[in-house]
Amino acid sequence: MQVSASLLCLMLTAAAVSVQVLAQADMKDTNxxxxxxxxxxxxxxxxxxxxKGYELTSDKCPLTAVIFKxxxxxxxxxxxxxxxxxxxxVYLNDLKT
Structure with a gap:
């Protein structure tokens, strides 16, 4: 019961911030x-x-998004x-130049 309560709390916190990034690490034999x-x-x-920076998600991802860091x-x-x-x-691009 306590594990599921902790899990629920963690999920609610993630939803409140409204941000989740999924790293897919299933590329075993590639660089x-x-x-x-x-x-x-x-x-x-x-x-x-x-x-301080950003990247665009891949077209292989389910959502098109910008990931700000x-x-x-x-x-x-x-x-x-x-x-x-x-x-x-644009602001972040201008900082790089």
Whole structure:
């Protein structure tokens, strides 16, 4: 019972943050890096000063998403069609140059 209560708490916490990243590590005999896929997308705008980078999910993933990486190394999945996401991507690209 306590294991399922802990599991439920963990799942609710993940849902509250609205972010899940799934790493697929089933590429045994290849030199490819594992795919990072998003299961859910955040609806909250992330302040630009929290972000340090991003990557796009593979076309093999079930959801098209942008995975932002925060300064605290937290990965947050977002909808690439949202204006704030596109603005954040441009902002991060400008930081690199």
């Amino acid at each position: 490819e890096t594992p795919l990072a896929c998003c299961l859910t997308l955040t609806h909250r705008k992330i302040p630009l000063n929290y972000l 925060t300064r605290r190394n937290i990965q947050i999945c977002a909808d690439p069609t949202k204006k704030w996401v596109q603005h954040a991507m």
